Amino acid sequence: MNVNQETIRAALRTEAHVDPAFEIKRRIDFLKAYVTKARAKGFVLGISGGQDSTLAGKLAQMAVSQLNEDTGDHYTFHAVRLPYGIQQDEADAQAALAFIQPDRLHTVNIKAAVDASVHAFETATKSTLSSFLKGNTKARERMKVQFDLAAHYGCLVLGTDHGAEAITGFFTKFGDGACDLAPLYGLTKRQGRTLLQVLDAPERLYTKVPTADLEDDRPGLPDEEALHMTYEQIDDYLEGKEVPDSIRKRIEKTYTATEHKRQGPVTIYDTWWV
Numbered sequence: 279m280n281v282n283q284e285t286i287r288a289a290l291r292t293e294a295h296v297d298p299a300f301e302i303k304r305r306i307d308f309l310k311a312y313v314t315k316a317r318a319k320g321f322v323l324g325i326s327g328g329q330d331s332t333l334a335g336k337l338a339q340m341a342v343s344q345l346n347e348d349t350g351d352h353y354t355f356h357a358v359r360l361p362y363g364i365q366q367d368e369a370d371a372q373a374a375l376a377f378i379q380p381d382r383l384h385t386v387n388i389k390a391a392v393d394a395s396v397h398a399f400e401t402a403t404k405s406t407l408s409s410f411l412k413g414n415t416k417a418r419e420r421m422k423v424q425f426d427l428a429a430h431y432g433c434l435v436l437g438t439d440h441g442a443e444a445i446t447g448f449f450t451k452f453g454d455g456a457c458d459l460a461p462l463y464g465l466t467k468r469q470g471r472t473l474l475q476v477l478d479a480p481e482r483l484y485t486k487v488p489t490a491d492l493e494d495d496r497p498g499l500p501d502e503e504a505l506h507m508t509y510e511q512i513d514d515y516l517e518g519k520e521v522p523d524s525i526r527k528r529i530e531k532t533y534t535a536t537e538h539k540r541q542g543p544v545t546i547y548d549t550w551w552v
């Protein structure tokens with residue numbers, strides 16, 4: 279794959295500057311138009327206590343509230359807490375819920391399901407599933423619960439993919455990467471932060487250190503440590519600014535290596551990988 283800053287930015291639809299009020303409105307309007315057209319009854323999204331799900335959850339709740347006011351119908355936003363056992367930053371998740379004020383809240387502890395899955399794997403293979411790979415199992419279990427809820431309530435699953443995650447492929451394939459609609463697509467991490475500021479979110483939720491928090495032996499591992507680059511650097515690249523050459527190379531190498539995660543399953547008709 280031959281890529282550069284221009285082609286990647288065009289593919290991921292990132293902009294140098296965004297108007298927060300415009301972005302909030304157009305993303306809410308998108309959610310309202312799509313749920314109506316799909317004849318679905320609302321949305322489902324896991325709320326972790328992190329920046330991205332706080333923003334996507336707020337937009338989803340605003341969309342269904344506006345639709346209900348406009349139409350007199352009963353669209354519903356289902357927020358889902360999906361801890362693995364006890365979550366160390368549970369207080370942040372509760373703060374996010376207090377900010378979003380979701381119509382419905384479900385809590386599904388994924389620990390029993392994940393542990394059973396890992397146990398079955400280890401019994402079958404007579405080997406240990408690494409803490410890293412178990413992390414991906416947690417993300418896929420969360421995906422499964424959200425799709426169960428969506429099917430049960432006739433709703434659509436939201437995802438939190440945005441420019442800075444898409445460019446690094448920093449999501450679990452068919453885990454948190456799997457969703458029906460991705461309302462944050464095209465935003466950089468700092469643009470998402472600005473949207474939350476404009477929406478009057480608690481400051482803690484957009485200033486806290488982003489973490490996937492998936493690995494048992496590295497709890498709360500900052501994304502920036504896992505990625506070996508900072509969101510400031512990734513956002514600068516996505517917004518068309520200059521970044522150090524070593525970072526540009528790392529970003530483009532990571533982007534190329536993760537292209538399979540931004541594509542559908544590869545078929546005989548695909549040529550992007552050649």
Ligand SMILES: Nc1ncnc2c1ncn2[C@@H]1O[C@H](COP(=O)(O)OP(=O)(O)OC[C@H]2O[C@@H]([n+]3cccc(C(=O)O)c3)[C@H](O)[C@@H]2O)[C@@H](O)[C@H]1O
Nearest residue numbers: 414417447448449450451453454489490491492501504538
């Ligand atoms: N060239 C290729 N063409 C087609 N498919 C290819 C492939 N190379 C690997 N694959 C497939 O992809 C799989 C690897 O992808 P995947 O399973 O996603 O695993 P992988 O990319 O190795 O790991 C996921 C990464 O995303 C991070 N993450 C996950 C979830 C949430 C967040 C967050 O920020 O909250 C971050 C996580 O910390 C980790 O660094 C392989 O096992 C294989 O099945």
Ligand SMILES: Nc1ncnc2c1ncn2[C@@H]1O[C@H](COP(=O)(O)OP(=O)(O)OP(=O)(O)O)[C@@H](O)[C@H]1O
Nearest residue numbers: 324325326328329330331360361438454488489490
């Ligand atoms: N413990 C959890 N409970 C509910 N949902 C979760 C949990 N962990 C992850 N998720 C879901 O997986 C998504 C991906 O996680 P990710 O860490 O990228 O986003 P975030 O936690 O919302 O924000 P940040 O990237 O700033 O930490 C979340 O947006 C959320 O929808």
Ligand SMILES: [Mg+2]
Nearest residue numbers: 326328489490
């Ligand atoms: Mg997180």
